[in-house]
Amino acid sequence: MLYPPELGDDPLFPRAEDFSIVFKDKETGMGVITYRSFKKGELMARIARQSVPDLRQHTLQLTKTSHNFDPYFSGYFLHSCAPNVSVDMIKMTVTALQDIEADSYLYMDYAETEDYLFKQFPCSCGAENCRGWITGRLELPYQKPASDSKTDIALPKHAGCSL
Numbered sequence: 222m223l224y225p226p227e228l229g230d231d232p233l234f235p236r237a238e239d240f241s242i243v244f245k246d247k248e249t250g251m252g253v254i255t256y257r258s259f260k261k262g263e264l265m266a267r268i269a270r271q272s273v274p275d276l277r278q279h280t281l282q283l284t285k286t287s288h289n290f291d292p293y294f295s296g297y298f299l300h301s302c303a304p305n306v307s308v309d310m311i312k313m314t315v316t317a318l319q320d321i322e323a324d325s326y327l328y329m330d331y332a333e334t335e336d337y338l339f340k341q342f343p344c345s346c347g348a349e350n351c352r353g354w355i356t357g358r359l360e361l362p363y364q365k366p367a368s369d370s371k372t373d374i375a376l377p378k379h380a381g382c383s384l
């Protein structure tokens with residue numbers, strides 16, 4: 222299991238022989254790779270619940286006021302505008318959106334779960350529908366502050382693809 226025992230022993234938790242957090246490259250940082258293949262629509266794993274009140278690195282949003290801190294698995298999913306996995310933070314599941322080959326990185330769309338991102342970033346996923354600049358569902362891009370906003374919002378110093 223990727224999760225420590227105190228998070229439970231659900232048989233659907235990701236197994237260390239199937240998934241790993243690995244260093245992808247300098248630009249992207251760490252990501253989650255799978256060592257096995259999955260069919261489109263297949264349930265891939267269940268995410269352990271560890272609720273925290275604040276938005277941080279390696280969290281995915283549970284509700285408006287709670288976030289799931291997962292530095293063992295889902296907190297390291299990479300972003301793509303053409304994701305290969307879908308994350309359901311009510312069922313706490315990860316499902317394959319397409320056939321996934323062994324040794325593939327797992328990519329979700331951060332806007333699937335997040336109202337706000339820990340940090341916005343430029344995307345280079347290469348998808349035809351790439352949004353270019355990734356934000357949460359409810360926030361405006363830092364680059365284009367709302368017209369009624371009088372405060373300047375600084376660009377993040379480090380732009381990467383992991384939460």
Ligand SMILES: [Zn+2]
Pocket residue numbers: 301302303344345346347348350351352353
């Ligand atoms: Zn993109």
